Amino acid sequence: MSRRAVLGWVGAGALVVVGGTLVRAQRQGLLDPRTGPAYTAWQPTHRTGAEAVVAAAVLAASPHNLQNWWFRPTTAADGSVTLDVHDDTSRSLGVVDAHRREAHLGIGAAVANAEVAAPALGFDTRLTVRPAADDETLLARLVLTPRTPAEPDALTQAIPHRHSDRGAYPPEEPSADLLDRLRATALAGTTGVDLVWITASDQRRRLGAILVDAATALTADHQMSVDNAELIRYDHQQVERYGDGLTIDAQALSPFLEVAAQLLPATSRTQGDKSWVRSTRDVHTATARAYGLVVGDRSDSATRVHAGRALQRLHLALVAEGWAMQHMNQAVEMAERDATLGTADRFDGPLTQLAGGQVIAALRMGRPSGRAVASPRRPLADVLR
Missing domain, CATH: 3.40.109.10 (NADH Oxidase)
Structure with missing residues (x-):
């Protein structure tokens, strides 16, 4: 095989390797990291009401990033919202968290974010932990009462940067x-x-x-x-x-x-x-x-x-x-x-x-x-x- 042919094959092989690497890098998000639907929650939101409170709650720390929470908001005639925070027991760490200690820590973290964010979103909060003895998944109930929105304090401002x-x-x-x-x-x-x-x-x-x-x-x-x-x-x-x-x-x-x-x-x-x-x-x-x-x-x-x-x-x-x-x-x-x-x-x-x-x-x-x-x-x- 001539020297020119060898160089041609080497060049073609290099292009394949580089091209494959670029394709892999793009598929892995290396060229545009932490973008796409999985990261939009961290971007500023125009949501209002209870949805805005939940949007802040889901930015909380979660064990192994399990996110074992779900929320049920119920709006009353006076404009107040009862936000029930449940442990999604279908999401589990197996034997690593066999007693759901860490899962419950994550629920508490989400509740804290909601409490911190609520005043700037136009709500006062009243928290009850374990409000229903007959429902082990209902770990917290936040009553959100409308108020004039407050200026975001230091903890509120830290939520998207934590x-x-x-x-x-x-x-x-x-x-x-x-x-x-x-x-x-x-x-x-x-x-x-x-x-x-x-x-x-x-x-x-x-x-x-x-x-x-x-x-x-x-x-x-x-x-x-x-x-x-x-x-x-x-x-x-x-x-x-x-x-x-x-x-x-x-x-x-x-x-x-x-x-x-x-x-x-x-x-x-x-x-x-x-x-x-x-x-x-x-x-x-x-x-x-x-x-x-x-x-x-x-x-x-x-x-x-x-x-x-x-x-x-x-x-x-x-x-x-x-x-x-x-x-x-x-x-x-x-x-x-x-x-x-x-x-x-x-x-x-x-x-x-x-x-x-x-x-x-x-x-x-x-x-x-x-x-x-x-x-x-x-x-x-x-x-x-």
Whole structure:
């Protein structure tokens, strides 16, 4: 074969590779990231009334981005609206959340967003948690009473900018005054929960080790690993189809690894587990500038809702103050798993000792990494009934 022919075949092959890569990049949304129907919820809306309140509610944090909520608004003759907030039990994390603790935290977070947004949308709110003892899915009822719209406060303005930040936090540590202020904002209006800050270096190392050990234990438990991976969305078409789950670009990988993960075929579950444990050890715990532990009776659904409200208000307050947050669920998940299986307690005791009470949820905080991005959201038509 002549040199010219060889070069022609090489050039044609290169065009095929480049063309295929560009097609794959377009299909994965790399050329125009976080656009399309799954991300329109984050854009400014012209909705009014109860729909506008729900539009704010669905931007709340949700475990694994499960979005296990649905809403039923009922308008009365006087213009008030009763907004019932239900747990959609058809959406599940399997054995990772066998008792629906995290699902209820997500409902509480949605309620908090609704409460925060309502005054600027022209409503006062009155909340009842677990309003019907005979309906375990009805976790909250918000009565929205018309009022003159208020100016959006700092928490309201933070709603469209609140995203989980899984990146490396800069070295700056929060002041005691800031943490006191954040705690007061988080707990306002809640019942049965407290927020304990872990700031001393030795306690942070202890909790960091617990979280790394929990991630390792979770990935070693086959069913936990399988169910934990269920909502990871490697494919942009899945993101658009389902509007939920954890996306690759939200994992704060290095730019090279993020592009590779988007362009190459999905990694195995085992490789994904190893990557998560590595990130937990080398990024999440290594750069946590403080930890927060929400304490209360985690077996009580009403307390879980209040804990979710506190977590969401805290996250909004952090964003308003120029800080960031990531939920760290694995230690409590493994504590519940140990209790379910009847195996030796590895995590509940150490967590309780650190917090001075039973831990419902954990988080890390610090200055933003600059890597937090919006997550997909289901359309309102799917959650309004």
